[in-house]
Amino acid sequence: xxxxxxLAIEEAFTEEWGRxxxxxxxxxxxxxxxxxxxxxxxxxAARRWPGEGIPDRPGAWLMTxxxxxxxxxxxxxxxxxxxxxxxxxxxDEGLEHGDEEEREDDSGIDDDRLxxxxxxxxxxxxxxxxxxxxxxxxxxxxxxxxxxxxxVPEPTMAKRLVRAKHKIEHAGIPYRVPPAHLLPxxxxxxxxxxYLMFNxxxxxxxxxxxxxxxxxxxxxxxxRLLNRxxxxxxxxxxxxxxxxxxxxxxxxxxxxxxxxxxLDEQDRSRWIRxxxxxxxxxxxxxxxxxxxxxxxxxxLIAACHANAPHVAATNWARIAALYERLVEVAATxxxxxxxxxxVGMATGLDDGLALVDRLAAxxxxxxxxLLHATRADFLRRLGRNSEAADAYREALDLAxxxxxxxxxTKRLQEVGAGSRQGGREWGAxxx
Amino acid sequence: xxxxxxxCVDGATELSADERVTIGPEAxxxxxxxxxxxxxxxxxxxxxxxxxTTIRVRGGEVVIGDGPFAETKEQIAGxxxxxxxxxxxxxxxxxxxxxxxxxxxxxxxFAEG
Numbered sequence: 001x002x003x004x005x006x007l008a009i010e011e012a013f014t015e016e017w018g019r020x021x022x023x024x025x026x027x028x029x030x031x032x033x034x035x036x037x038x039x040x041x042x043x044x045a046a047r048r049w050p051g052e053g054i055p056d057r058p059g060a061w062l063m064t065x066x067x068x069x070x071x072x073x074x075x076x077x078x079x080x081x082x083x084x085x086x087x088x089x090x091x092d093e094g095l096e097h098g099d100e101e102e103r104e105d106d107s108g109i110d111d112d113r114l115x116x117x118x119x120x121x122x123x124x125x126x127x128x129x130x131x132x133x134x135x136x137x138x139x140x141x142x143x144x145x146x147x148x149x150x151x152v153p154e155p156t157m158a159k160r161l162v163r164a165k166h167k168i169e170h171a172g173i174p175y176r177v178p179p180a181h182l183l184p185x186x187x188x189x190x191x192x193x194x195y196l197m198f199n200x201x202x203x204x205x206x207x208x209x210x211x212x213x214x215x216x217x218x219x220x221x222x223x224r225l226l227n228r229x230x231x232x233x234x235x236x237x238x239x240x241x242x243x244x245x246x247x248x249x250x251x252x253x254x255x256x257x258x259x260x261x262x263l264d265e266q267d268r269s270r271w272i273r274x275x276x277x278x279x280x281x282x283x284x285x286x287x288x289x290x291x292x293x294x295x296x297x298x299x300l301i302a303a304c305h306a307n308a309p310h311v312a313a314t315n316w317a318r319i320a321a322l323y324e325r326l327v328e329v330a331a332t333x334x335x336x337x338x339x340x341x342x343v344g345m346a347t348g349l350d351d352g353l354a355l356v357d358r359l360a361a362x363x364x365x366x367x368x369x370l371l372h373a374t375r376a377d378f379l380r381r382l383g384r385n386s387e388a389a390d391a392y393r394e395a396l397d398l399a400x401x402x403x404x405x406x407x408x409t410k411r412l413q414e415v416g417a418g419s420r421q422g423g424r425e426w427g428a429x430x431x
Numbered sequence: 432x433x434x435x436x437x438x439c440v441d442g443a444t445e446l447s448a449d450e451r452v453t454i455g456p457e458a459x460x461x462x463x464x465x466x467x468x469x470x471x472x473x474x475x476x477x478x479x480x481x482x483x484t485t486i487r488v489r490g491g492e493v494v495i496g497d498g499p500f501a502e503t504k505e506q507i508a509g510x511x512x513x514x515x516x517x518x519x520x521x522x523x524x525x526x527x528x529x530x531x532x533x534x535x536x537x538x539x540x541f542a543e544g
Binding site: 172178 | 432434515516518521522540542543
């Protein structure tokens, strides 16, 4: 295939997949049909564009092909179901009036895709199903790609997708943008799904899996789409900025061997400035709207790190204050742990350690490796090496990825070496 | 869309004195409101789970059980049949039921109807 045609198809895929699937589901309520027909439209483009040339409006071309396929399929199937008959009539009508083409020319607000996002992220679906369905229907990832991304066997992921679609159909989950009284809650649900997707990619990106689809990039792409579709939602901007700040560090987060490099030791020249600048612009505009929420606060915290030219220039007092604010709007144990870290850096290691100990005593984060790793780091910095070693060991038992284990092992060796020199701690343990 | 709404409570749940007094009138008010809206078709509170009997026919023999079908902590205390536009409406109707504050409401769509 000519390079030009390949590029055109790739570009069209990014832009048009979700649009086509969303439009066809809107008219037929048949998710599998919509995905199949979108797939067929792209396959036909791959066959025809190299010879016939790229159409003037690739999106409209693909939409027409997909829609015709849908009509053919529905006609050829024995249509007993009155809903399907209705769907065919509606699609026929749409085809005659070319409604899709008109819609592309108007304000740019694409209700079908917004409907699709809210339906994929409906709270009655299991969380893992929401993430998978969003990646399939909206981002156009294949079942195999999603399965690889989440390190589950393909049949498991296929089953997850089937169940989610089945529930949408059979439990009466509406295909729509939620009404005003549900919108704030549902919007934060959508943001949570995108952030979960991003974090899944972020946690794994330094692991030993190289074949995984870049979930971070997919989440950012979807967040950008959501921002275009919901321009009046500053929390959505906050999330996009937060992801861009974190993603801008991807080249600096691990060394050549794949070992984690912590924020304070990263080579900041490897952070991608253009992405940081873009995040700054997005976040500035969002906070000026004066409707602050947890994602904007987290974005502001990330901005403190991203804009500090070197680690010593980090404004920890501001970060600690922002975490205090975050505790007010989203008092999860993880947020409180990060608050403790910021306080430790801003006012003193002992203050930070005291907060971590209080959190540890509550037992909420007992199985969270970062609680133990954070305690260990505080103890190490305070020179309490044998206690630090114990905490590193606890963290090691709970760590999720190979890269994290390597980092913790390295630290454990450092404090272990320190305590051997001291000698006393080993004696106290009875050797 | 029709849904069977199971009203489930944990047998160990102790209501406060206040709640024991208000739960009945509140449930009646819910029924009245939802019937008025046309979303509740019918419903019934059920007798205690100790009064349940199970019947199975195995190998041609009738096997009678003297207890509930499933030994779970949550027991079905009643049901309502809802007719709603979609799951969002059914969720809203269920969330307004007074038992939702301490029990669990399960919304089961009717299979194809």
